[in-house]
Amino acid sequence: MDKRLRWLNNLLCFEVAARHQSYSRAAQELFVSQAAVSQQMRQLEKNLGVSLFRRKARKMELTPQGHTLLQACQKGFSEVVHGLNQVQEEPIEGDLTVSSTQAFCALWLVPRLYEFFSAISTD
Structure with missing residues (x-):
């Protein structure tokens, strides 16, 4: 993997600063x-x-190199966001087993499961 990927925080900061053309707003x-x-x-x-x-x-202006990097950052970050959205939208499959005391299930878990399933069934 390219060692320059360690600069991701710098690149994120750059994208925001370039978009706002201001360090303060970034x-x-x-x-x-x-x-x-x-x-x-x-x-x-x-x-x-x-x-x-x-x-x-x-006032701040991007240099030609800054414009080039901004376009690449925006395209790359857009792809990352797209990938994250895809992962989060994938259906979760499989069984979930919960072991607990009867009191915890009756007093805490069951009411929240009811609220959860009521909420997702109305969506």
Whole structure:
């Protein structure tokens, strides 16, 4: 496997920062500090050996390399999300065996199973 896949966190951070064209808004979306986003971008640019953003006063623009990487990230992340959706939509098959005390089953498990099956049968 390509060692550059270790950069996935950097790439995710880059995609968000590039989409918003702002480290501050990226930080808000990712629930991290603006300094953390800045550090991730410095690390990614260092690892790639290219500049991904051009900073003009208070505005950010993607470099040509940044545009190329953004398109690749968006396409790749879209494929990952598609795969995750497929996995989650696959039917679960097989038997489930639960061993418990009668009291637990009567007081906790059975009422929740009833709620669960009522909810999925109305969908």
